[in-house]
Amino acid sequence: MTAKKKLVVLTGAGISAESGIRTFRDADGLWENYDVMKVASIDGWYDDPKLVLQFYNERREQLRTAKPNAAHVALAEAQQRYDVHIVTQNVDNLHEAAGSKQVLHLHGELTKVRSTKNPALIYDIGYKSVNWGDTCELGSQLRPHIVWFGEAVPAMDEAVQIAQQADIFAVVGTSMAVYPAASLIYYVPDDCPKFLVDPADVPISGITAIREKASVGVAQMLELIDKL
C-alpha cells in the first residue's frame, strides 16, 4: 500500500463562521462588540486583565454550544484518504470535535489556561470560567492559553516543518492578514498544488481559488483534490 499524500490545511476564522463564531475582520474592527486590541493583545492584558478574562469566558461559553459544520466534518473525513494536517489560527476546538486527529493551534486554545509565572503549566479547563484571583499551583494568576498580538507564536516552527512537507496545500477561511501565520504559504514546495476556499478575494498567487463559503467550498475543493 502506498503512503497517503500529506494534505496540509491552513484554516482561519472563516471555517468556523457557519458554526456561529464571528470572524475578526468581516465586521468593522470590533470583534463580538469588543475592541480587538483591548482583549487580544498583551498590552490589553496588562491594562485590564479582568476585561480580557471576561471576554474569553464569554467565548468559552459560546463555544460550549457550537457545533462543527460541514467543512470541519469534510476535512475530518478526508483523513481516510489523506494524511491530513490542520494548521489552524482558530482557538476553538471544532476541528477536534469533528474528528480531526492532527491539529496544530497557532494561536492557542480557548479551552486551556496557563500560569503567568511558568508558561509550561497549562491546564485544560473545558468550558469553565477563569476569574481574577484564580491561580496556578505556584500561586500566580491564570491567563488564557492564547497567543495575543505582541506575543511570539511558539507553534510556528512546527507549522513550517509541516508546510515544507506538504503534497497538497489548502487555505480555508482566512484573510491572510496576520503574520507569521500568513507566511506559512511561502514554505510550501513550489510544485505543490494549492487551493483556497473563501468567499472573499484573498490575493494569493498560483492558487486555485474557490469563492464559496467553507461548508460548500471545502467539499468542492476535496473533489478537485481527489482528481489530482
Ligand code: APR
Ligand atoms: N466560509 C469561508 N470563509 C469565510 C466565511 C465562510 N462562511 N465567512 C467569512 N469567511 C472569510 C472572510 O472572507 C475572511 O477572508 O474568513 C476570513 C476571515 O478573516 P479574519 O476575520 O481576518 O480571520 P483570520 O484570518 O482567521 O484572522 C487571523 O487574526 O485576530 C487574529 O488571532 C486572530 O487567528 C486570528 C488571526
